[in-house]
Amino acid sequence: MERVQIALETALPGFSNEYADVLKLFFRLEAFWVNPEAGTEGVFASEAAIDPVTGLVTERIIHTHEESNGSMRSAFTFRGQSLALEAALPQDEDDAEHYAIVVKRIRKRTSKTALYQLLKQITGHQPPWGSLTGIRPTRLVYEGLARGLSLDAAAHSVETTFDVTHEKAQLLKEIVAVQQTLPLPAVAEADVYLSIPFCRTRCAYCSFPGEAVGKGKMIPPYLHALMWEMEESARMMQEAGLKLRALYVGGGTPTALGEEDFARLMERTLELFPGAVEYTVEAGRPDTITRGKLETLKRLGVGRVSINPQTMNDETLRVIGRDHTAAQTVAAFEMAREIGFSDINMDVIVGLPGETPAHFRHTMDEILRLNPDSLTVHTLAIKRSSRLNLEKAPLPDADVAARMVRMGEEAAAAMQMRPYYLYRQKYMAGQQQNVGYARQGCACLYNIDIMEENTSIVAMGAGAISKRVFPDRELRIERAPNVTNVQVYIDRTDEMMQRKKTLFLG
Numbered sequence: 001m002e003r004v005q006i007a008l009e010t011a012l013p014g015f016s017n018e019y020a021d022v023l024k025l026f027f028r029l030e031a032f033w034v035n036p037e038a039g040t041e042g043v044f045a046s047e048a049a050i051d052p053v054t055g056l057v058t059e060r061i062i063h064t065h066e067e068s069n070g071s072m073r074s075a076f077t078f079r080g081q082s083l084a085l086e087a088a089l090p091q092d093e094d095d096a097e098h099y100a101i102v103v104k105r106i107r108k109r110t111s112k113t114a115l116y117q118l119l120k121q122i123t124g125h126q127p128p129w130g131s132l133t134g135i136r137p138t139r140l141v142y143e144g145l146a147r148g149l150s151l152d153a154a155a156h157s158v159e160t161t162f163d164v165t166h167e168k169a170q171l172l173k174e175i176v177a178v179q180q181t182l183p184l185p186a187v188a189e190a191d192v193y194l195s196i197p198f199c200r201t202r203c204a205y206c207s208f209p210g211e212a213v214g215k216g217k218m219i220p221p222y223l224h225a226l227m228w229e230m231e232e233s234a235r236m237m238q239e240a241g242l243k244l245r246a247l248y249v250g251g252g253t254p255t256a257l258g259e260e261d262f263a264r265l266m267e268r269t270l271e272l273f274p275g276a277v278e279y280t281v282e283a284g285r286p287d288t289i290t291r292g293k294l295e296t297l298k299r300l301g302v303g304r305v306s307i308n309p310q311t312m313n314d315e316t317l318r319v320i321g322r323d324h325t326a327a328q329t330v331a332a333f334e335m336a337r338e339i340g341f342s343d344i345n346m347d348v349i350v351g352l353p354g355e356t357p358a359h360f361r362h363t364m365d366e367i368l369r370l371n372p373d374s375l376t377v378h379t380l381a382i383k384r385s386s387r388l389n390l391e392k393a394p395l396p397d398a399d400v401a402a403r404m405v406r407m408g409e410e411a412a413a414a415m416q417m418r419p420y421y422l423y424r425q426k427y428m429a430g431q432q433q434n435v436g437y438a439r440q441g442c443a444c445l446y447n448i449d450i451m452e453e454n455t456s457i458v459a460m461g462a463g464a465i466s467k468r469v470f471p472d473r474e475l476r477i478e479r480a481p482n483v484t485n486v487q488v489y490i491d492r493t494d495e496m497m498q499r500k501k502t503l504f505l506g
């Protein structure tokens with residue numbers, strides 16, 4: 001990707017993050033300034049000079065935006081080319097707040113699309129997800145359905161409005177079709193999430209602010225604080241009239257806890273939160289999985305576990321700091337099957353450092369042999385605070401990433417799985433996506449709920465974010481985040497609990 005350094009002069013500076021996201025679809029954006037005031041020299045003075053840090057010349061994009069007589073016009077000029085888009089303004093309405101939200105949305109879409117079309121014209125590049133930069137593209141299909149369109153028409157509308165490739169639009173359509181066969185959350189239902197923010201070592205691509213287990217000194221006070229928050233939250237759910245839907249124990253790596261601690265936590269979890277339609281435990285790293293922990297889960301009725309290889313190539317596992325082998329993944333999986341788990345998920349990542357399509361083929365062949373019940377195919381995203389970012393690891397080419405993503409799709413289809421949830425992240429290899437595939441009856445409701453944002457979540461533990469979904473016209477969502485630092489969480493658990501009560505009880 002071409003490296004650029006951009007100064008954007010815009011009449012709508014409120015959307016500067018969105019403009020940066022659009023620029024990143026076409027360029028590697030090394031530096032970006034918005035609205036430098038002409039004449040203050042600063043950025044524009046360097047336009048003709050090479051930046052000593054990035055080695056680039058600053059290029060300028062001019063954005064004008066006008067609104068009058070019921071319509072708006074947004075125009076961008078860059079590298080000697082210009083492109084303008086027009087859109088109608090909606091009829092004024094009594095609810096001024098709602099009207100302002102709708103107008104803001106049209107302004108954002110019109111200006112982002114104008115910038116996208118100009119950059120596509122200049123570069124000749126077609127991003128797989130077109131001008132979409134958000135993390136939840138299925139939302140747009142649901143918006144179409146809410147407008148009365150058929151599923152086909154809603155997917156087609158996303159394809160044409162946002163210049164999404166036909167292949168991706170079909171993927172969205174299939175995901176929504178699968179989701180429509182699953183039970184919808186009721187208004188008074190909520191999911192529960194428990195965070196175990198410990199891992200044995202830190203993976204190179206991870207930006208999760210958890211703790212390495214180390215000597216495990218933090219674990220007893222953490223579990224003490226967490227169990228207090230669980231008791232208070234169970235009481236609060238009762239008071240708020242919230243019925244439990246799905247429960248997910250994630251992290252981190254919940255199975256990084258010792259067998260006794262793990263059993264104590266899971267027993268308390270099931271006592272306090274009985275009757276969920278689905279219980280999932282992220283077993284994560286195969287080297288943390290023991291017969292004892294799996295038997296605890298089975299005894300308590302936890303039906304779904306995730307055993308995550310990420311890759312079946314030992315050399316890659318070493319490079320990314322996973323500290324386990326492919327053979328350990330196979331052993332953990334086979335042990336889980338032997339104990340009787342019939343709903344096992346596996347996660348893999350496309351684009352890990354040094355991996356070619358041949359490496360990914362090998363991973364998929366091994367997964368096919370194990371034959372899990374669901375599979376999540378992630379695409380590597382370089383997160384800012386990860387080791388891969390610090391080491392400036394390169395992402396694979398877009399074509400290579402696309403080939404590997406297709407291999408994941410084909411393997412899932414060969415195991416009779418269908419895609420059932422999808423999300424995107426920033427800085428993904430080849431601007432691809434993460435997709436969960438599952439066999440009939442094995443789709444994880446919690447994964448859908450968290451992505452579609454249609455269910456409240458009562459979350460506990462360090463870094464967990466509670467979310468209340470208000471079923472009003474705009475599907476308003478309010479959040480109460482817990483602090484991510486484990487020690488601060490332990491010290492201030494009561495404050496976290498109070499925030500959650502304010503959110504759910506008012």
Ligand code: SF4
Nearest residue numbers: 199202203206208252
């Ligand atoms: S197991 Fe997951 S949470 Fe733990 S370091 Fe690796 S990516 Fe991060």
